[in-house]
Amino acid sequence: MENREALKPCLLAFPGPLRDQLVAAVLDGRKVSTSGLLLEYETENEELPPVGERSALIDSDGRETAVLEVTEVRVLRLADVDLQHALDEGEGYASVAEWRAGHERFWHSDEMREALGDPEFTVDDETMIVAERFRVVERLGL
Template sequence: METSEPLKPFLLAFPGPLRDRLVAAVLSGEKVMTSGLLMEYEVEREELPPVGERSALIDSHGQEVAVVELTEVRVLPLGSVGLRHVLDEGEGHTSVAEWRAGHEAFWHSEEMREALGDPSFTVDDGTMIVAERFRVVERLV
């Protein structure tokens, strides 16, 4: 009998209303990309995920709601994010400036600064981000 390893969690934002909106956007097919700070991987001492990796999308209640597969992983400076990236994030932003303002508010939040261990953390055009494109391969709910 074959046993499979549990999937790594695919976490969007922190539990709460923002995560709920993002998970709903993934499940509806609107969100096919997400961005995180490279510094998060460095702080957690994690390797970047490889293309093809499958993970369990987790909702605010800790429930696995879908299996997603990474189709692209890129590291790029925040200042080079373009409109296609913004639209593929599926968060309703219609301009890079609007997307950036929303992401800066999140990345400058007390919760994120605490997670990074830097109470004065800020981003600028040169801040490196990890852009992950994915697809839902299985809905679990």
């Protein structure tokens, strides 16, 4: 795409194997949703993405790999995440319990706790989650 305006970056996880796995899942169509902590948005003083917003999906090497468009944003309690959202994350989860266990590992990681500025951070049923759906508008540099 030539002469396009700069897009906000879409950063899934932290650079490394997990980000690479997630970017690959987006590019091959398995991943059409993602989850974040509402607290992350608050900590970074960032607005929730509006439906229709476009962003550039960034790989671990900092390259733009695709243009994504937000199609839905829901804020809900961790306890209210549904099976369809878990399946649409494209990470192979067969149940909400599997999805939650995987995400708790990530959210309780040293990297995430450092990013949040809370070395003791933990989630529970009442933790607010941002469940975002998106579609690939264009693949870049492939």
